[in-house]
Amino acid sequence: MVSWRDWLHDAARQLGAAGIEDASAEGRFLFTGVLGLSRSQVIADPDRKLDEASLAAVNKALERRVSRVPLSQILGATPFWTLELLVTPDVLSPRADTETIVEAALNDVDTARPVRILDIATGSGAIALALLTEMQSATAVATDISRAALDIAAINAGRTGLSERIELVCTSWADGIAGRFDLVVSNPPYIASSIIETLEPEVRDHEPRLALDGGPDGLAPYRHLFSEARRLLAPGGTGVFEIGYDQREAVLRLAQEAGARDADCVKDLGGRSRAIVFAFS
Ligand SMILES: C[S@@+](CC[C@H](N)C(=O)[O-])C[C@H]1O[C@@H](n2cnc3c(N)ncnc32)[C@H](O)[C@@H]1O
Numbered sequence: 001m002v003s004w005r006d007w008l009h010d011a012a013r014q015l016g017a018a019g020i021e022d023a024s025a026e027g028r029f030l031f032t033g034v035l036g037l038s039r040s041q042v043i044a045d046p047d048r049k050l051d052e053a054s055l056a057a058v059n060k061a062l063e064r065r066v067s068r069v070p071l072s073q074i075l076g077a078t079p080f081w082t083l084e085l086l087v088t089p090d091v092l093s094p095r096a097d098t099e100t101i102v103e104a105a106l107n108d109v110d111t112a113r114p115v116r117i118l119d120i121a122t123g124s125g126a127i128a129l130a131l132l133t134e135m136q137s138a139t140a141v142a143t144d145i146s147r148a149a150l151d152i153a154a155i156n157a158g159r160t161g162l163s164e165r166i167e168l169v170c171t172s173w174a175d176g177i178a179g180r181f182d183l184v185v186s187n188p189p190y191i192a193s194s195i196i197e198t199l200e201p202e203v204r205d206h207e208p209r210l211a212l213d214g215g216p217d218g219l220a221p222y223r224h225l226f227s228e229a230r231r232l233l234a235p236g237g238t239g240v241f242e243i244g245y246d247q248r249e250a251v252l253r254l255a256q257e258a259g260a261r262d263a264d265c266v267k268d269l270g271g272r273s274r275a276i277v278f279a280f281s
Pocket of ligand 1: 091092093094095098120121122123124125126127143144145146149171172173174186187188189190210211212
């Protein structure tokens with residue numbers, strides 16, 4: 001029978017050989033995630049043997065990870081902000097960097113007010129749901145062009161107890177959305193089409209192309225987003241969009257061309273420009 005220690009050792013070797021960075025940590029996440037164990041349980045009992053069913057389950061997960069399926073898709077969940085969100089191949093796995101958008105939005109609104117939020121291109125629902133957990137009186141409209149992504153967002157809204165405060169709409173950007181919003185947020189696809197083939201296999205082969213491809217220069221979505229924000233932001237409202245680390249100047253220019261004022265970029269924890277914050281009035 002295989003001990004926990006031996007399995008972890010072999011998993012780290014296989015993951016490393018597959019080109020995965022930090023193979024030991026990945027093996028441990030896989031092991032604890034699949035078996036529902038804490039890290040301290042594993043550290044405390046390394047000589048414990050795997051029963052047959054557990055061994056089959058962790059081996060199957062390891063095989064998928066070695067073929068570069070993202071950990072979040074194997075485990076079916078990923079942490080975002082204070083939430084644990086369902087993730088499938090139909091949605092982009094929410095990234096820690098995207099929490100910068102949540103933070104920037106919270107800095108700019110009175111969270112006690114009944115804020116109206118529009119999250120364009122919501123995917124798993126990550127940004128809208130994180131904002132709603134921080135604003136008890138807020139409501140959100142969240143759009144996506146992918147019906148399959150919205151199905152996942154609906155499950156995440158249910159799991160986080162926020163279904164009553166979010167409306168999910170299948171549309172392109174904000175087509176057909178009316179009314180005024182205090183916050184318009186978005187993390188659109190912003191990778192230049194030609195770059196996609198050079199990305200890590202986890203992203204290139206397993207995340208939805210629709211969630212990545214920002215057109216020839218990666219900026220196509222912003223051209224829609226700024227004009228939609230101008231139409232839909234309430235007086236005094238704030239827009240916050242995620243941007244690529246190298247898009248600061250180009251996106252600031254697009255914001256200016258659209259008539260935005262006070263546009264500025266916010267950095268993520270790694271010190272890279274990650275969000276543009278702007279207003280129109
Ligand atoms: C980068 S993902 C972001 C998902 C989520 N907001 C997050 O931060 O994790 C971009 C999303 O844009 C959606 N999308 C792509 N084109 C769209 C369009 N024309 N209208 C609305 N959503 C679109 C994709 O389906 C995907 O869910």
